Amino acid sequence: MIVGIDLGTTNSAIARWGDGGPELIPNSLGEFLTPSAVSLTDNGDVLVGRAALDRQPVHPDRTATAFKRLIGTQKPIQLGRSSFTAEEVSALVLKSLKADAERHCGEEVTSAVITVPAYFSDRQRKATRRAGELAGLKVERLVNEPTAAALAFGIAEREDRDPFLVFDLGGGTFDVSIVEIFDGVIEVRASAGDNRLGGEDFNEVIAGIAKERLRLPLNPAQDKLREQIRAAAERTRRALSEAETATFELVWRDTLLSTEITAEEFEAAAAPLLDRLREPVLRAMRDSKLYADAMSEIVLVGGATRMPIVRKAVTRMFARFPNASVHPDHAIALGAGVQAGLRERKADLAEIRLTDVCPFSLGVEVAEHDASGTLHRGLFQPIIERNTVLPASRVHCFSTVHPQQNRIVFNIYQGEARTVAANIRLGSVEIAVPPRAAGEITVDCRFTYDVSGLLEVDVTVPETGEKRVAVINEGEGLDRAEAEERRAALAALKIHPRDQAANQALIARAERCFESFVGERRARAGRLLAHFQGVLATQDPRAIAEAMAMVTEQLDAIEGERYL
Structure with a gap:
């Protein structure tokens, strides 16, 4: 079951x-x-x-x-x-x-x-x-x-x-x-x-009010007192969900300690949490x-x-x-x-x-030159952005930054910060590249991610055909057969949208319209072609579907204008 x-x-x-x-x-x-x-x-x-x-x-x-x-x-x-x-x-x-x-x-x-x-x-x-x-x-x-x-x-x-x-x-x-x-x-x-x-933080707000009024220790060393304050705060918070006033009370060292807390006081003290x-x-x-x-x-x-x-x-x-x-x-x-x-x-x-x-962005560590030519290391380049619908596959092209560089290490991170030091490291992939001038060798890095947390990283050097694959698995307990089954399902995603037949057909149609007309209709076809290619580059299925519908409708209008 x-x-x-x-x-x-x-x-x-x-x-x-x-x-x-x-x-x-x-x-x-x-x-x-x-x-x-x-x-x-x-x-x-x-x-x-x-x-x-x-x-x-x-x-x-x-x-x-x-x-x-x-x-x-x-x-x-x-x-x-x-x-x-x-x-x-x-x-x-x-x-x-x-x-x-x-x-x-x-x-x-x-x-x-x-x-x-x-x-x-x-x-x-x-x-x-x-x-x-x-x-x-x-x-x-x-x-x-x-x-x-x-x-x-x-x-x-x-x-x-x-x-x-x-x-x-x-x-x-x-x-x-x-x-x-x-x-x-x-x-x-x-x-x-x-x-x-969460609710525990609102309990702390109640506890803070009571500690100040009852002159309780702000950070009680005694475990029992700390837990009694926490339990009393939770009871008070729950009571304030039903009434405008509630009593915070506890017994400590044979003495009953109590104070009235109003909903208005609670709301004022909890304002920073509500803002969050x-x-x-x-x-x-x-x-x-x-x-x-x-x-x-x-x-x-x-x-x-x-x-x-x-x-x-x-x-x-x-x-x-x-x-x-x-x-x-x-x-x-x-x-x-x-x-x-x-x-x-x-x-x-x-x-x-x-x-x-995908709740967090997934990407790699990169180094980039600024306007003055200074190289900055430890920067984060997202490949799959947060809130991408899963399963998803995205590819990004990188190049060497040093002359005669003979290898590239892709350190893989999860997070949203610009620097990788503030994100979570998941693993790495290393691949050899031919030594050339800086920026001359490019490497494709593809991330493929599914709803179960299986991240497959494919790194390919187009010039040599060299390829490395790393699998970062959230489900560490998967047996080999399950992992292979899920990897096979992901493999179907690894076609760039620009290479899919329906998208290629629409690009060919826009190109034909550009060739067939002159003037404003040619310009419109050109703008539609550029727009659709730009959306394809995002690799976002929802955006591509919406763009495809819009471009198709506009091309229908261009080709539907009759002079006879």
Whole structure:
């Protein structure tokens, strides 16, 4: 059985494709949400979920929460005398969910689709995949969380929808995706996010107000006091979602400490966090080339969107009320359940297709001369830009920078910064080149990337035919047969758009029009030809399709002008 899992910062959930729709699977307590908490007892037993979370105020040194924020890092998580990585602790949560599903469904769970924040880096995605494998799961696919939410939203009615925006604010991360649904295709147009913004940060705002008023230590050394402040802040934040005033209270050293906090005070103190919600939204709209008024819906997902101050901020941002019809805590798991059904090729999902985008730009390290001739090293040259629809294949031509240079090393990076030092290094490819004058030898570097995180880098020297291939695989656990199958699927993408038959035919037609006419019609044909060739150079399938339709229509008009 394949399941879908929402591995959340605060809570996790598991679902499967049932009788005509996704179904959440309850845990051993009959609850659909399992707290993402792990605790180690004095005798070495591991507790996961509600039992672990309840121990945190009393045994903070033996309990871990919010460890999703550390996944992909080497920062240790200490549980008593034992030290774990974030993926090892995450694996314990995944293993517990797997056991819940097997008990409830009476079937063995062999594989899973696991959701991740859209803005997770390659390193964080690899760590999530490793966590699944440590839990005994074959990870079929990692799905971006807002994409999963869009699946849950789109599958409910299965009708075409103009672009809508999924606003996903969870316990630890914030994601935005712009999605369109047409003819059974759920297409993600763009994604953006902030991996360090979520409900936990709003808890810190409440804690900050209380610390100042109650004269609590700003950075309490005692683990128990720190956890009691955090738990009290979360209770207060949740209460402010239902009322205009809430009481922050805790007992410390046999003394009850309490203070009233109003929604207005909370909103004022949280203003910097609310401001941070805006930039990912703008980035996603810029990348998709869609304005706010083009969004048919603003769909709220994630438990932190229950906060009135967040809903007010979204309403102000878009000048309309958001859609809160999707269950904020269940939507991502339900979407993962839909994706699990797609992986199992369920008959009632036969007409559904999902496309996703590359969350970060992928490129190589380059050196460039400035106007004065000074060579600057360590610069980033994107090859596949962020929010390119996947799967995708792009090629870029590079040349040597030194006289008699006899090799080129392509260091491969993921990120958006101009300098590679601020991006994430993924690997490298080295190839020999004939020693010539600087700039005389060119090398083609092609990136081919799929939705599962398989990046294939082909480097070719046209002059010698020398070729090198490197495969950078997000799914390190793939066996050879699966890797070869996916590489074969990618091979079909490695035809430059300018070499595709339909595009070549349109170029030939424009050239014929240029030759056949004079005056304004010839000039128009020339402009259309130059425009289409320029769009082909972008290697963007959507832009090419739109340009093809426009150029065809214009050529029809040119050839349709009659004089007889």
